[in-house]
Amino acid sequence: MTRSRGLSLLLVTPALVVVLALFVYPLGYSLISAFADKSGAWTLDNFDKAFELYTRDVVFTFIIIAVSTTLIGAFSVAIGGYLTLGENRTAIAVLAWLYRWPLFVPFIVAAQCMRTFLAKNGLMNNSFVSLGLLDIESTQSFLDWRGIIITFVWKQLPFVTLMVAGAMAALDRGTIDAARNLGASRLRILVEIVVPQVRGTLLVGLILSFVTMMSVLSVPIMVSGGSPTMLTVDMAYRINAFGDYGVANALGFISYLMTGLAAWVYLRQGVRERSAQ
Amino acid sequence: MIANAAITWLPRAIVLGLLAFAIFGPLANLVLWSLAEAWFFPNKLPSQWGFRYWEQVFRPTGRAMESLWVSIWIALLTVATCLAVSVPAGYALARGRLPWRALIMLAFLLPQAFPSLPIYINVARVFYEFGLNGTVAGVVLVHTVHGLVYAVWISTAAFAAVDRELEEAARNMGASGLRTFFSVTLPLALPGIVASAIFVFLESLDEFTGSYFVGAPEVTTLPLLMFTASMGGNYQISSITALILLVPSIVFMLLVERFLKADVLAKVGT
Amino acid sequence: MRTLMRSTAMIATGLAAGLLLVQPAAAQRTINVMTAGDQNMVDYVTDFLGPLFEKDNPGIKVRAVGTGPGDAGSQKIWERLDAQKKANTAQWDVDVAVVHQKMAGQMVGEGLLDAYRTKVSTGGLVTRDTAKNALGTNVDGYVIPMFHSQTAIAYNPALVANPPKSYDELVQWVNTNPKKFGYNGIKGGMSGVAFVFGWIYANAPNAQQLMEGPYDAKTKDAWGPALAKLKDFNQKVVITPGNAGTLDMLNRGEINMGPVWVDMFYTWQAEGRLPPTMRLQILSPGLPGQPMYYVIPAKAANMDAARKFVEFATSPKIQAEGIVKRFNWYPGIDAQHVQSHLDKAVWEKLFKDVSPQDLSSKGKPMPISQYFTEILEAYERVAAN
Numbered sequence: 001m002t003r004s005r006g007l008s009l010l011l012v013t014p015a016l017v018v019v020l021a022l023f024v025y026p027l028g029y030s031l032i033s034a035f036a037d038k039s040g041a042w043t044l045d046n047f048d049k050a051f052e053l054y055t056r057d058v059v060f061t062f063i064i065i066a067v068s069t070t071l072i073g074a075f076s077v078a079i080g081g082y083l084t085l086g087e088n089r090t091a092i093a094v095l096a097w098l099y100r101w102p103l104f105v106p107f108i109v110a111a112q113c114m115r116t117f118l119a120k121n122g123l124m125n126n127s128f129v130s131l132g133l134l135d136i137e138s139t140q141s142f143l144d145w146r147g148i149i150i151t152f153v154w155k156q157l158p159f160v161t162l163m164v165a166g167a168m169a170a171l172d173r174g175t176i177d178a179a180r181n182l183g184a185s186r187l188r189i190l191v192e193i194v195v196p197q198v199r200g201t202l203l204v205g206l207i208l209s210f211v212t213m214m215s216v217l218s219v220p221i222m223v224s225g226g227s228p229t230m231l232t233v234d235m236a237y238r239i240n241a242f243g244d245y246g247v248a249n250a251l252g253f254i255s256y257l258m259t260g261l262a263a264w265v266y267l268r269q270g271v272r273e274r275s276a277q
Numbered sequence: 278m279i280a281n282a283a284i285t286w287l288p289r290a291i292v293l294g295l296l297a298f299a300i301f302g303p304l305a306n307l308v309l310w311s312l313a314e315a316w317f318f319p320n321k322l323p324s325q326w327g328f329r330y331w332e333q334v335f336r337p338t339g340r341a342m343e344s345l346w347v348s349i350w351i352a353l354l355t356v357a358t359c360l361a362v363s364v365p366a367g368y369a370l371a372r373g374r375l376p377w378r379a380l381i382m383l384a385f386l387l388p389q390a391f392p393s394l395p396i397y398i399n400v401a402r403v404f405y406e407f408g409l410n411g412t413v414a415g416v417v418l419v420h421t422v423h424g425l426v427y428a429v430w431i432s433t434a435a436f437a438a439v440d441r442e443l444e445e446a447a448r449n450m451g452a453s454g455l456r457t458f459f460s461v462t463l464p465l466a467l468p469g470i471v472a473s474a475i476f477v478f479l480e481s482l483d484e485f486t487g488s489y490f491v492g493a494p495e496v497t498t499l500p501l502l503m504f505t506a507s508m509g510g511n512y513q514i515s516s517i518t519a520l521i522l523l524v525p526s527i528v529f530m531l532l533v534e535r536f537l538k539a540d541v542l543a544k545v546g547t
Numbered sequence: 548m549r550t551l552m553r554s555t556a557m558i559a560t561g562l563a564a565g566l567l568l569v570q571p572a573a574a575q576r577t578i579n580v581m582t583a584g585d586q587n588m589v590d591y592v593t594d595f596l597g598p599l600f601e602k603d604n605p606g607i608k609v610r611a612v613g614t615g616p617g618d619a620g621s622q623k624i625w626e627r628l629d630a631q632k633k634a635n636t637a638q639w640d641v642d643v644a645v646v647h648q649k650m651a652g653q654m655v656g657e658g659l660l661d662a663y664r665t666k667v668s669t670g671g672l673v674t675r676d677t678a679k680n681a682l683g684t685n686v687d688g689y690v691i692p693m694f695h696s697q698t699a700i701a702y703n704p705a706l707v708a709n710p711p712k713s714y715d716e717l718v719q720w721v722n723t724n725p726k727k728f729g730y731n732g733i734k735g736g737m738s739g740v741a742f743v744f745g746w747i748y749a750n751a752p753n754a755q756q757l758m759e760g761p762y763d764a765k766t767k768d769a770w771g772p773a774l775a776k777l778k779d780f781n782q783k784v785v786i787t788p789g790n791a792g793t794l795d796m797l798n799r800g801e802i803n804m805g806p807v808w809v810d811m812f813y814t815w816q817a818e819g820r821l822p823p824t825m826r827l828q829i830l831s832p833g834l835p836g837q838p839m840y841y842v843i844p845a846k847a848a849n850m851d852a853a854r855k856f857v858e859f860a861t862s863p864k865i866q867a868e869g870i871v872k873r874f875n876w877y878p879g880i881d882a883q884h885v886q887s888h889l890d891k892a893v894w895e896k897l898f899k900d901v902s903p904q905d906l907s908s909k910g911k912p913m914p915i916s917q918y919f920t921e922i923l924e925a926y927e928r929v930a931a932n
Binding site: 007014020029033088095101104111114115117122124208222232239252262263267271 | 289293298301306309310365366370373375376387393395397402421422425486490504508512515522523530
């Protein structure tokens with residue numbers, strides 16, 4: 001129908017306007033604000049202050065996200081692999097039903113769950129104590145950066161697994177069956193045959209998770225009490241307690257840099273794939 | 278024979294059991310806290326059970342009911358706004374000939390490539406100047422741009438999945454472009470579009486960060502209420518509101534599996 | 548088809564509910580009370596003060612909005628007033644605000660407030676210094692304290708037989724009992740902030756100058772050793788999410804000691820959220836307390852109603868019944884006006900663990916605002932980094 005370019009452009013304009021006004025413009029604003037002082041002159045003072053006060057948090061944000069992403073990648077390949085290569089149908093059915101549950105739990109609800117689950121006398125530790133695996137004095141509270149990692153992995157794993165398992169299921173079974181006939185172990189098949197073929201999907205899932213986790217405020221603020229914590233908490237603190245947009249945006253810029261490489265890969269991949277459609 | 282089966286099943290059972298504990302444990306915790314009237318250390322389970330906090334949450338004058346209505350209202354407005362802009366955009370991206378196509382696609386991919394919190398902070402600041410901060414309209418706008426990410430791509434995929442031959446058959450029978458769209462293309466793409474509406478509704482209902490900066494303190498959505506209750510140490514109220522938030526999510530999870538066909542799902546986010 | 552009908556029904560309900568919410572309160576006057584602080588501050592207005600005032604003044608409705616704990620909550624109120632001032636709005640939409648000291652000083656300095664104290668009948672009931680001086684800024688005439696509060700260390704006597712009595716003793720106790728003391732750092736609540744100030748008073752020179760001024764930019768150079776010690780201390784304690792977080796962890800036995808607001812402590816005990824066996828103690832040389840202030844914005848839309856509201860809230864009867872009896876705060880107006888309205892037992896309850904002598908010798912003010920900001924920033928730079 002839309003052979004005319006003008007009409008196509010018209011149809012796309014409202015959505016474009018929304019994205020430009022409510023995303024690209026604030027993005028530009030944020031970049032400028034990071035490099036400007038109160039009078040508008042260019043300065044690196046905001047970054048000075050940001051590193052002076054929050055170096056530890058910058059490092060920890062990166063560690064938390066990197067570890068979470070790695071764990072999500074590993075577990076999703078493991079679950080997807082079992083669903084594709086597993087031989088026991090009951091186990092596969094149970095696993096398929098089980099792993100999806102956290103998918104639709106919003107981050108803030110997950111944070112609330114974990115806040116009482118991972119506490120020193122929370123449900124997890126209490127269960128271990130009841131089973132005799134731990135004694136009550138040696139229980140640890142996981143409500144720090146480790147709790148943030150656990151919450152992120154818990155919440156994002158089903159999303160990535162869904163994509164990876166779907167991609168694995170769409171693979172041509174021919175190569176897999178051939179390898180089985182040659183006597184290769186399932187682990188070997190997973191690593192050498194299946195994973196290379198679903199690498200694209202896995203990468204996209206991990207990048208999306210990476211960016212998502214960098215944006216979350218509810219989880220670090222509710223699960224972890226204090227330092228070290230994620231940059232999102234520091235940004236919110238800067239704004240709420242001091243109205244300090246300069247330093248908050250400087251921290252924002254640092255988080256853009258962290259996702260920068262991932263974002264570039266994603267954008268390049270995304271544009272290439274969609275042009276091909 | 279049975280012993281043999283039991284032995285081979287043991288490692289599987291343990292792993293599946295641990296997984297089930299890891300997945301359902303935190304959720305069960307929510308249910309426990311919603312029914313706990315008193316829970317002191319060192320008790321492993323609440324010492325007093327009851328529905329007292331449910332009454333507190335559900336009383337008509339309570340803040341929770343008001344927050345629920347505000348959240349639903351905002352979510353509905355967001356879906357309406359989002360669909361209004363994303364359906365035409367999706368159609369144009371799937372079918373039309375667009376100049377600067379790559380650049381336009383880049384624009385729609387951008388919100389997924391950057392952490393959104395710094396964006397929300399600055400949006401809030403801009404909204405202050407327009408008097409949109411702390412209003413329902415402001416929150417709807419923020420939720421819309423967040424939801425566009427899903428809406429545009431799902432609707433593009435939905436339109437792309439419609440068989441061109443059916444459209445051309447209609448044209449050949451003399452139907453106008455508009456008529457073809459409404460009687461052939463749109464109904465076929467509808468399941469995908471409804472799925473995107475559901476995604477957007479859910480994302481809006483559960484959205485916290487944007488509402489925190491743009492809406493608080495006048496507009497209190499249910500996630501914000503949950504957050505305040507939790508930070509105030511009131512775990513019963515926050516657990517109950519968390520369960521309220523979960524209900525639409527679980528309901529729609531079952532619905533989505535019906536609507537989303539494999540080919541549409543495969544194209545999402547890839 | 549059915550889904551379509553269902554969605555239409557949902558949309559219709561949503562529209563109706565939305566219209567009800569979006570419409571301003573018709574016919575009646577509504578005064579908007581914005582209050583910083585924890586949830587108990589909002590509850591005070593919605594559950595106690597509001598209904599009583601509405602009963603006495605039919606035709607006026609009270610709407611309370613909470614902006615959150617700590618100075619961040621006060622900051623939000625300031626932002627709102629500042630935005631409306633810059634936009635030259637004729638009538639501002641906040642009628643009464645309850646803010647912390649630091650922000651009150653800033654608001655007076657920027658001309659955002661109405662000098663109402665002489666215009667209400669209860670203005671003369673408060674003679675304390677805190678009504679005139681907010682962390683070094685002269686606020687005379689612009690504020691009436693809503694209450695005075697004090698921080699103290701809460702502890703579980705069953706698990707802590709011999710609680711430390713001073714900051715130095717606390718450091719030694721924490722060395723032998725790691726991770727059993729918790730406070731919320733400087734984010735999420737003022738109890739942690741108060742603890743840090745008390746630490747600086749105890750470990751850095753010139754405590755009196757920090758509390759009274761004059762401000763000298765070189766003072767902070769002497770804070771190095773005290774902050775290094777605090778950083779070391781932080782490794783052995785738990786950092787909680789906020790005021791309520793500390794109380795909650797005390798309740799769940801995850802920590803055995805922590806700084807709390809005395810009023811929140813008693814309120815939680817009364818509500819069954821904290822075991823009745825817990826006790827309080829102020830560390831020497833002292834821990835800060837603070838008042839929170841009733842202020843009226845300079846261009847409040849409902850100025851008369853706002854003044855009436857503050858007059859009502861600071862009347863001796865309401866201070867006795869609400870502030871002291873129900874919510875366990877120390878009164879905002881002078882004690883002698885309030886004491887006569889309460890029976891002895893209720894009054895004594897306020898001083899169960901923290902006697903008037905303790906209060907006068909170990910209850911300190913917060914530092915003056917320049918030092919206030921500098922200590923917090925130094926904390927972030929040294930102790931938390």
